[in-house]
Amino acid sequence: MRxxxxxxxxxxxxxxxxxGLTATLVALLxxxxxxxxxxxTGVSVLNASTVTTQYGPLSALDRDFITKVRLAGLWELPAxxxxxxxxxxQAVRTAGEHLVEGHTFLDARVRNVAERLAVPLPNQPSDxxxxxxxxxxxxxxxxxxxxFANILRLAHGKVFSVVAQVRATTRNxxxxxxxxxxxxxxxxxxxxxxxxxxxxxxxIARDAASASAPPLTxxxxxxxxxxxxxxxxxxxxxxxxxxxxxxxxxxxxRQRPGGRRLSQAGAPAPLPPIQPPAAARSWQLRAVAANKxxxxxxxxxxxGHRGVRPGAGA
Numbered sequence: 251m252r253x254x255x256x257x258x259x260x261x262x263x264x265x266x267x268x269x270g271l272t273a274t275l276v277a278l279l280x281x282x283x284x285x286x287x288x289x290x291t292g293v294s295v296l297n298a299s300t301v302t303t304q305y306g307p308l309s310a311l312d313r314d315f316i317t318k319v320r321l322a323g324l325w326e327l328p329a330x331x332x333x334x335x336x337x338x339x340q341a342v343r344t345a346g347e348h349l350v351e352g353h354t355f356l357d358a359r360v361r362n363v364a365e366r367l368a369v370p371l372p373n374q375p376s377d378x379x380x381x382x383x384x385x386x387x388x389x390x391x392x393x394x395x396x397x398f399a400n401i402l403r404l405a406h407g408k409v410f411s412v413v414a415q416v417r418a419t420t421r422n423x424x425x426x427x428x429x430x431x432x433x434x435x436x437x438x439x440x441x442x443x444x445x446x447x448x449x450x451x452x453x454i455a456r457d458a459a460s461a462s463a464p465p466l467t468x469x470x471x472x473x474x475x476x477x478x479x480x481x482x483x484x485x486x487x488x489x490x491x492x493x494x495x496x497x498x499x500x501x502x503x504r505q506r507p508g509g510r511r512l513s514q515a516g517a518p519a520p521l522p523p524i525q526p527p528a529a530a531r532s533w534q535l536r537a538v539a540a541n542k543x544x545x546x547x548x549x550x551x552x553x554g555h556r557g558v559r560p561g562a563g564a
Contacts, residue, residue: 305422306420307421307422308422311416311420313369314412315412315425315428316428317372318409319432321372321376321379322353323354323357326439327350328383329386331350332386337395341445341447344442345442345445348439348442353435356435363428385397385401386401396448399448400449400453404453410440
C-alpha cells in the first residue's frame with residue numbers, strides 16, 4: 251500500500267513538471283510562429299505582390315515604375331514638341347528638344363521591357379497630366395515659358411525619387427537596366443529645365459513639403475552657453491609727479507646668495523642712482539615749475555592783502 255502511494259506521488263509530480271515545461275516551450279514558440287505567418291508585414295506584402303520571371307522577381311513597385319515611365323512619355327513628349335515651336339527663349343526651345351529625344355528613346359525602352367515582362371501599359375496620360383497639357387496650351391509668351399519650366403521640373407522631380415528607389419531595391423535585371431536609362435534621361439531633363447533660369451525652387455519645395463509632411467522628432471539642441479568674457483586690456487598709467495618707482499637695473503659685479511651684489515674685490519658694491527625715464531623726468535620738471543609758480547602767486551596775493559609790496563623790507 252505504501253509502495254503504490256509512493257509511485258503515484260512520484261508519477262504525479264513528474265507529470266506536472268513535464269506539463270509545465272511543455273507549456274512554457276509552446277508559449278515561447280507560438281508568438282514567433284504566429285508573427286512570421288501574420289499577413290500585413292512588409293515581407294509578406296512583398297512576397298504576395300511579387301511575380302517570378304526569368305529575369306528575376308518582379309515586385310509591385312517594379313510594375314508601378316514601368317507604368318509611370320510610360321505615362322511620363324505620353325505627355326512630356328508632346329510638351330517638348332510644343333516647346334520647340336512655342337518657346338520664347340532659346341533655352342526653353344533647347345529644353346523641348348531634350349524632352350523629345352529623351353522620351354522617344356525611353357518610351358521605346360519601356361515598351362520593350364513591358365512586353366518581355368508581360369506588364370500592361372496605358373495609352374493615355376493621367377488626368378493630372380492632361381490638365382498640365384491644357385495649361386501649357388492656353389499660356390502664351392513669358393507666361394508659357396515660366397509654366398513650361400516649372401510644371402515639367404516639378405513632374406521630373408517626382409519621377410526622379412521613384413527611379414532612385416526602384417534602382418536601389420529591384421531584383422529584376424530588366425527593371426534595373428530600365429532604371430539606369432530613366433535616371434540618365436530624367437537627370438538630363440532636370441538640368442536643361444533649370445538652365446532656363448525660370449524654375450521657382452521655393453514653389454517646388456512647398457509642393458514637396460505639402461505632399462509628405464516630415465515626422466515630428468524631438469530636437470537634440472545643445473543648451474546655450476554664456477558668451478565667454480574677453481579680458482579687458484589694462485592701460486598703464488603714467489607715474490605721478492614727484493613719485494618714481496625704482497626699477498631693477500643691470501649692475502656690474504656678481505651676486506651672492508643673499509641677494510646683495512658684490513664688487514670685483516668682494517666688498518658690497520654701491521647701488522647706482524636710479525634714473526627715471528625721460529618722459530617721467532620731463533613730467534617731474536613741469537610739475538616742480540608749476541608748484542613754484544603756484545607758491546609765487548599765493549605769496550603775491552598775500553602781500554597785496556597786507557599792503558606790502560613784494561621785495562619791500564618789513
